[in-house]
Amino acid sequence: MGKLVYAGTTEIGFEDRVLAHLQIVIGLKLRRKEGFFFSWRDEQSVGDGRSAIWIDPAVPLLFRYSGGRQPKINKTWLEALTISSNSSAGLQLTEEIGALGADEVDSDSPPGK
Template sequence: MGTLLYGNPSVVVTFEDRALMHLQIVITTKLRLKESFAFSWVDDVSLGSGRSSIWLDPSSILYFRFLGNRMPAINREWIAELTLSANSGTGLLFTAEPGAPAGPRLARAAS
């Protein structure tokens, strides 16, 4: 499980490493282009379900921390789907990898 840390003090969001890598590609591409957007995800059941969102802009403090040391294979279809979402009026909505039997589990906790 990898983590995305946002802000100061940090909000910690946990994703599977593979999902986090795909999110990192989409998020850093948008920020490199100086585009601001909302990023939303569905909270894990252990947190009572629900949905969370953060606002990302080029000045956002982000830290991507991967548990594993191997770079996962990149699914271009998933990147395209996440990018399309990020470019929409509602912003980036995390969705499971196309064709995956079950989406990566998420957790959110402030530290």
């Protein structure tokens, strides 16, 4: 399991595949210097609730992967996450959608390509 390290102090665990999708979507927003909320459902081990953080270009982020292989990117899911990130509620992590395989692209491809 990988980790999103927020502000150098808070570590949030995500599977590497999820983390790769989040890195692309969050990176797109931060390149445009846009702040936004990011929310997700917590695992049972930490209370099974929901959490949210404010993502801002001034706050350092580290995407730490546990595996050495670059996960394939699901284009359909990536586009859904990107649309969510542009909503007034901010980026809401959802379950992976779309057919695996046909919609997968190399992680270097931006959404819509």
